[in-house]
Amino acid sequence: MSDALVTLVGYAQAIAWFVIGAGALQNLLYLVQLGLAAVALSQRPSIPQSTVLWRRYAEASPPIALLAPAYNEALTIVQSVRSLLSLRYPSFEVIVVNDGSSDATLRTLIDAYGLRPIQRHFDQPLEHQPIRGIYGAEHQPRLIVVDKANGGKADALNAGINVSRAPIFCSMDADSLLEPDALLRAVRPFVEDPERTIAVGGTVRIANGCVIRDGRVIQVGLPRSFLALLQTVEYLRAFLMARLAWSRINALTIISGAFGLFRRARVIEAGGYTRGTVGEDMELVVKLHRLMRDKRLPYRVGFVPEPVCWTEAPESLRVLGRQRSRWHRGALETFERHWDVMFKPRYGRLGALGFTYILLVDILGPVIELLGYLLIPAFWALGLLSIDYLLAFLAVSFTFGVVISVGALALEESELRRFPRARHLLILTAVAVLENFGYRQLNNVWRLRGLWQWMRRSQSWGTMTRKGFSAQA
Amino acid sequence: MSLLGFLWWGSIVLGAAALAWMVWLITARLVRARRDARLGLDQARMRRLFLEIMDGHVEAARQLNGPSRRARLTAEAILDIAGLVRGHERERLTSALAGLGVEDRLRRRLRRGSRAGRIAAAEALAVFPNPANAAALRQALAVARDPEFRVAALNALLALDQAPPLWDLLADVSSRGLQDSLLYESVVRAMVARSPEQALTVFRDPAASVVMRTIVADALGRSGDYRAVPALMAAFPEADLELRIACIRALGVLAHPAAEPAVIAGLSDQAWEVRAASAEAAGRIGLVSAAPLLVQALADGVWWVRFRSGEALSALGEKGVASLRLAAGVDQDVVRRAASLALAERGVSA
Structure with missing residues (x-):
């Protein structure tokens, strides 16, 4: 040779x-x-039926503000909001943030719920594009609609956080569906360990192929599209394996933007969602970790597998490819901003x-x-x-x-x-x-x-x- | 075998094991589907028989003899049905179930089987007022570590009017580091509501820790017992922030005018949480004498204090609204905004 x-x-x-x-x-x-x-799942708390869950947890459950940013969703917004308003939770308000939609999202909401302009006193610790108006519904005291100039999802969520008053907020996509008792299940870590728990994520599942009526999944099914089937397995792996595992050792770096509960005061302390990024959900969780570790305070970023948020998976390669490239870009942006945590011992498992x-x-x-x-x-x-x-x-x-x-x-x-x-x-x-x-x-x-x-x-x-x-x- | 070979064959073995596991799970699912269908039928049948018994058809109890041997199934059916009814109907059902030996099975189930089953058994025992059940729950509580089971057992003991002494519960909660759990908070509230005297004794006891007193202060506020007002006022000036916050919130919930000195003092507290809680308390009590301080608080550096002060002023009636109107016209932007929005939220023009 x-x-x-x-x-x-x-x-x-x-x-x-x-x-x-x-x-x-x-x-x-x-x-x-x-x-x-596997260990986390085998040791998780019991999963009681909704009625039992209500009896056990309702009295102790803190108020939650559901923040639903909406951009050009005139076609689906009324059904989505109706579904949110019918959630089973003792104390919650729904804050829809119309992020400068160019379609009739706001008009549709005004007509459907009889909204009228209201005055609401709120602090402005987080920056966002100007709010043009706040609307309330005469017959739906739980519903608040914030109309603001377009600034992206992170910007809209920051506006929602400012306007909300509940100690916990739930960030979600206006076009996703929450199971009726999802909040009651997801709030458990905040009830059982309120001082340490600062954020909790829930499972996101693929709704394609499920039977949905009046904004609720009434029968779970499998997608007919092979591409959506592939994503069903992918989501199981991402949520039931990766997120549950990292939350078990308090090293979870992402809570899906489609469904996550956060302690409002800590998020404000961390500076809220970073605007101008496509990975705002991951970025926020990392910022929360850093905040708590910098302050040397005990904390917990948890994941509860039972509360489910249903989302529609793309069924075309082009759309899916764009989504995945964007997600990856989001992860890279977060890594770029926070890579130094890998080399600082005080960030422990996070780094x-x-x-x-x-x-x-x-x-x-x-x-x-x-x-x-x-x-x-x-x-x-x-x-x-x-x-x-x-x-x-x-x-x-x-x-x-x-x-x-x-x-x-x-x-x-x-x-x-x-x-x-x-x-x-x-x-x-x-x-x-x-x-x-x-x-x-x-x-x-x-x-x-x-x-x-x-x-x-x-x-x-x-x-x-x-x-x-x-x-x- | 080389490392490369090990990787290949290791992956093949693991892949085969994963697929075999899945095949086993699918087979188990087929079996379970039949069992779940049977269970669903049994649950429906049991609920139907419960309703018949409550309706006075005592012979229905004989048909329960078989299914009632399954403790968890029975416990869950009891929680579904018995939790919704009171009076004679419930007595008919509980005495029929007691006659079938259900209590004995539930007591045994407290220590055996799945966690969900043990919790259901503890909750179901709450509908059987029998000293043996209380004793079994106390025994189970003494050895149980699982917080969810412990809360279920405590609630059952409360329902049976056999709750442990408040001091013991608080000491136990503190020693387990569970003092922050909101689940325990609701148990303590229920206990204090039943026996405010016992809670006041604990609250005044110099041996009680700050954590214990903080928990009790919150519960005393919700008990609605005005006898707590002097004790809460006496404790308010103490150094611990959490205790100060709990006392002033409790005084606000009790809404007794005698709390005025504490509320007035609280409006000038160093901690913003106390100032905000004091403002809220002033509004609840309707303390017109606090109006000048509330107007000053509209300029506070913390939004929550400004917000609560505006709310309180708008709740004080004419004098409060007049103060807000004046404040809505001042030059200071923060004060003007707080005052005008407080008025607007009440639907009052500035």
């Missing part, structure tokens, strides 16, 4: 070890998450685990994995690498992926059982296997695009085309 070939083999092996090592580490982290999530995970899985992961798809089979085909390298790469890129996805589904079935039929489980098991062949790689491409957009400082949200819940059946 010539010296040049030996050198080439050496380079190929070094690259292969780097790719396989990074993949193995990533999968090891996933397996740890799976284990932590050592939470941010190392983001670095490895979100930032380096897609690049290294895509590099592996190109180089390792090529090196093997050229005879530079033995079959062992190729198999090990296949293991970390495909087979472990199957283990993690099926494991998350098994956790769901062992502890929560939200899918009503055995047939659903069979289909989802097949999807959990198949998603590793094609969809996972596509996701990495979208993430790379997100990386590129982040490097170009793009702030675009892209258009999120939805069919609307009235079309679900």
Whole structure:
């Protein structure tokens, strides 16, 4: 073997070890998450029926302000608000923030609920675009509508926080559906440990394929679209595994913008949502961690798997790709702003685990994995690498992926059982296997695009085309 | 085996194990689906029989003999039905169930089986006024660590009028670090509402910790017992912030005019939480004498104090509204805004 070939083999092996090592580490982290999530699920409080839940928790439950930012949602806003107003919770108000919609969102609300301008005394600790008017409903004392100039979701949420008075607020998307007792379930950590609990996330599930009437999911089903099915498994993995696991060790760095409860005073102290970012939900949670750790105060950022928020998943590759690139950009923006927590001991698990995970899985992961798809089979085909390298790469890129996805589904079935039929489980098991062949790689491409957009400082949200819940059946 | 080989074969073994686990879960689901269907039928049948018994059909109790052996099923049905009725109907049901030995099964269930079942059993025992049940609940409480079960057992003991002494409960809650739990707060409130004298004794006891006194202060306020006013006023000037806040809030909830000196003093407190609570209390009590201080508080640096002061003034009747109208015309922007919005929220023109 010539010296040049030996050198080439050496380079190929070094690259292969780097790719396989990074993949193995990533999968090891996933397996740890799976284990932590299994422990957390097995030790979680009991899940009583709604009536029992009300009897046990209603009296002790603190008031909540539901903040629903709305931008150009004239078609669905009335149904969404009706669904929010019918939630089962002892004390709550719904604050819809019309974020300068260019359609008839505000007019639709005014007509549907008989809104009229009101005066409301509120503090302005958080910055946001000017409020043009506040409206109240004569026959719906729980409903407040804030009309403001357009400034994006973070800006609208900041306005909502300023206008709200409840000690806890729930941030959500106006086009998502909360289960009727979702607030009562999600508030439990605030009831049981009110001093330490500063934020709690709930599970977001895919509504495609479910039967929905009057803004409520009345029968859980599976999507007909294969792309939405893939996302169903993906959401299970993200919520039941990753978030539950990190919350178990108080290193949760993200609470979905679609459904999260926060202690208002702490959020204000942390400076509220960062405007001009697409990852405002993750950014806020990291800011809260930093605030509490800087002050050396005991705290808890929790995740409760039972309260469910239903959302519509995109069914076209174009829309899904845009969404995923944006999410990835959001993670990168947060990492860019807070990467220093990795090197400061006072941030403990947040830096050592939470941010190392983001670095490895979100930032380096897609690049290294895509590099592996190109180089390792090529090196093997050229005879530079033995079959062992190729198999090990296949293991970390495909087979472990199957283990993690099926494991998350098994956790769901062992502890929560939200899918009503055995047939659903069979289909989802097949999807959990198949998603590793094609969809996972596509996701990495979208993430790379997100990386590129982040490097170009793009702030675009892209258009999120939805069919609307009235079309679900 | 090399590390690379280990990765490959390890992933194959784990993948196969995960799929096998899933196959087992799907099979178990098929079995469980039948069992759940049966359980649903049993629950419906049990509820129907409960209604028949309450309606005076004593023979229905004989049909309960089989299903009532399942403690959790029975406990949940009791919570569904018995929680909604009182009087003769409930007595008919509880005596029929007692005749079937349900109490004995529920008592045993307090220490066995799933957590959800133990909690349901504790809650269901609350409808059977029997000293043996109270004794079993106390025993279970003494060894239980799970906060949710403990709250269920305490509430059941409260319903049976057999709650432990308040001091013991507070000491226990403090020692477990559960003093902040809002679930315990509602238990303490219920206990204090039943026996304000006992709560006052604890509150005045020099051996009581600040945490215990803070919890009791809140509950005394909600008890509606005016005998608590002097004790709360006496405790108010104490150094601990949490206790000061709890006392002034309690005085506000009691809304007794005798609390005036404490409320007036509270409006000038160093802590904004106390100032805000004092302003709220002044409004609830209707302390017209506090109006000048409330007007001053409209310029407070903290929004909550300004807001509560505006609210309080608008609740003071003509004098308060007149003060707000004057304040709405001053040059100071913060004061003007607080006053005019307080008036607007009450629907009064500036």
